[in-house]
Amino acid sequence: xxxxxxxxxxxxxxxxxxxxxxxxxxxxxxxxxxxxxxxxxxxxxxxxxxxxxxxxxxxxxxxxxxxxxxxxxxxxxxxxxxxxxxxxxxxxxxxxxxxxxxxxxxxxxxxxxxxxxxxxxxxxxxxxxxxxxxxxxxxxxxxxxxxxxxxxxxxxxxxxxxxxxxxxxxxxxxxxxxxxxxxxxxxxxxxxxxxxxxxxxxxxxxxxxxxxxxxxxxxxxxxxxxxxxxxxxxxxxxxxxxxxxxxxxxxxxxxxxxxxxxxxxxxxxxxxxxxxxxxxxxxxxxxxxxxxxxxxxxxxxxxxxxxxxxxxxxxxxxxxxxxxxxxxxxxxxxxxxxxxxxxxxxxxxxx
Ligand code: SF4
Numbered sequence: 001x002x003x004x005x006x007x008x009x010x011x012x013x014x015x016x017x018x019x020x021x022x023x024x025x026x027x028x029x030x031x032x033x034x035x036x037x038x039x040x041x042x043x044x045x046x047x048x049x050x051x052x053x054x055x056x057x058x059x060x061x062x063x064x065x066x067x068x069x070x071x072x073x074x075x076x077x078x079x080x081x082x083x084x085x086x087x088x089x090x091x092x093x094x095x096x097x098x099x100x101x102x103x104x105x106x107x108x109x110x111x112x113x114x115x116x117x118x119x120x121x122x123x124x125x126x127x128x129x130x131x132x133x134x135x136x137x138x139x140x141x142x143x144x145x146x147x148x149x150x151x152x153x154x155x156x157x158x159x160x161x162x163x164x165x166x167x168x169x170x171x172x173x174x175x176x177x178x179x180x181x182x183x184x185x186x187x188x189x190x191x192x193x194x195x196x197x198x199x200x201x202x203x204x205x206x207x208x209x210x211x212x213x214x215x216x217x218x219x220x221x222x223x224x225x226x227x228x229x230x231x232x233x234x235x236x237x238x239x240x241x242x243x244x245x246x247x248x249x250x251x252x253x254x255x256x257x258x259x260x261x262x263x264x265x266x267x268x269x270x271x272x273x274x275x276x277x278x279x280x281x282x283x284x285x286x287x288x289x290x291x292x293x294x295x296x297x298x299x300x301x302x303x304x305x306x307x308x309x310x311x312x313x314x315x316x317x318x319x320x321x322x323x324x325x326x327x328x329x330x331x332x333x334x335x336x337x338x339x340x341x342x343x344x345x346x347x348x349x350x351x
Contacts, residue, residue, distance in 0.1 A: 001298050001350045005312050006248035006290050012111075013073045014255065022080035023120070029152050029218035030169060030180065030211060035268040037079050045080075047089045051096045058100045058109075059307035060343030065108040072102070074111040076138075082114035083121060083129070083137070094132040101133065111135040113176065119156040126171035136204065137168045138176030142330060144197040151185040152219075154330060165201045175203040176255070181239065182211035182272075184219075184228040191239055195246050205253045210236055212272030214265070223271055230271045236278075237285050257282055277322045284321035288329060291348070295333050299349045301337065306334050310349040313342040 020033035022045040034042050043049075043284070058075070065073065075097055082090060094112065101107045113136035124135070143149060144158045174258045177198055181191045198206055211230065213223045224227065231239075240257055247254045258278045266274060275281065295306060311319065319340070320327045 001294070001301070002294075003294055003348050003350075005348065006245075006287070007255075008251075011253075014113075015061060015073050015109075016076045016078045017054060017181050018079035019045065019077055019082070019085075020079045021045075022082070023084035023116075024049070024081045025084065026153075026155065027218070027220075029222065030214075032214040032217040032268065033069075033079050035214050035216070035265045036262065038262040038264055039079075039081075040264070044329055045085065045089070047086075047092055050089075051092050054093060054096050058097065062100060062106060062108055071108050072110040073108050074113060074136075075109050078138075079115075081116050081120050083116040083125065087125070089192050090129060092131055094129065094134060094266065097133060113138060113174075115140055115176075115178065115210050117156070117177040118161040121164040121167050123167050126168065126173055128255070130171065130173055134173065136174035138178055138205070138207065139164055139168065139181075140178045141165075142178070142180040143183060143190065144194045145186065145190045148183050148186045148190060150320065152183050162197065162201065165203065174199070174205075175201070176205040176207065177201065177203045178207040179207065180209050180211055182228075182231045182236075184222055188231070188235065188239055192242065194258045195243050198243075198252065199246055199250055203252060204252060205255045206243070206247055208240060208257045210240075210258060210273045212265075212274060213270050215268040215270055220270065230273070233273060233275065233281075236273055237281055240278075240282040241285035241289060244282055245289055248290065250288070280318050284300050284318045284326055288314060288321070288326050291335075292333060294348070294350065295335070296331065306339060306350055308339055308341060308349075308351050309335055310341050310343050311342055312346050312348070316342045 018037040018039055020037050020039055020042050034040060059116050077093065097109060097112055099107070100109045112133050114134065115138040118139050120140060139161070140151070141161045142154060144161055146158050149156065149158060165175055165177065179194055213219050213230070244254060256279070258274065298306065320330070
């Protein structure tokens with residue numbers, strides 16, 4: 001029996017350019033950009049400085065790509081509310097990227113994306129941004145529950161969040177959704193409901209940042225008052241592996257699970273899951289669920305045990321999970337190491 005790998009082999013290379021708090025009209029209670037981005041001294045947004053910094057940043061990367069020969073790098077404006085910046089600032093930043101596009105000599109950028117809030121989305125303006133090279137918007141939705149959005153004073157409703165996703169798609173841009181599970185008042189069931197919305201809205205990509213309490217963010221006070229509890233690794237593993245399975249089934253790429261590992265962030269995290277191998281743990285767990293379904297089906301169909309399983313080589317490092325913790329479960333399914341063969345094909349085979 002053959003079956004396809006659950007995900008696509010090709011991964012984008014995302015080059016983040018952080019504009020901490022640029023365009024933000026408020027400080028969200030969980031946000032601490034100075035720790036998340038590693039940029040220690042935050043200055044108010046200054047267009048001239050930022051376009052210069054962007055040019056230097058891209059030029060330095062261009063020199064590096066001459067040896068790497070990677071012409072499919074996607075630039076991402078992260079860390080702020082890009083579409084709430086003054087219009088001329090948005091266009092100036094996009095124009096600065098133009099000489100680095102891969103349609104010009106020595107260019108290396110294939111796409112440009114930005115992150116923003118759902119209440120800073122306007123269809124006609126998105127069409128203008130698209131004509132200046134923007135190809136994707138990642139919306140920091142955080143949750144589709146009004147109760148959670150109100151608890152963290154996010155300033156928009158679930159209905160607005162859903163509508164913003166639709167506007168992005170209708171303007172011809174790719175949509176990315178960012179969720180922040182485990183915010184105050186959020187239950188695991190609410191998170192599963194959020195995943196249901198993701199499934200319905202079908203974004204191109206999904207980012208999951210499990211809530212972290214960062215020193216200096218307002219959330220620290222909420223957490224100290226014991227108004228919410230941080231979910232533990234086993235619970236996050238169950239919930240996020242559901243997210244991974246849903247994403248595979250719906251061809252949604254999960255770009256990241258957890259925040260980027262910045263040394264400053266690690267020092268400043270006072271509560272919350274900041275496991276360096278979180279992505280691997282979740283993917284392995286989801287892969288186990290995916291393969292188990294096929295094995296159960298195979299056994300029911302053929303009324304026989306598995307003699308051999310052929311697995312795409314790229315799963316070799318994650319099949320048995322972090323510290324081989326899933327090996328015993330595979331054994332209960334009749335899959336021992338000697339029955340596994342990793343191969344170069346991008347599909348599985350059971351016999
Ligand atoms: S979460 Fe987003 S909108 Fe809120 S302060 Fe941080 S960057 Fe700005």
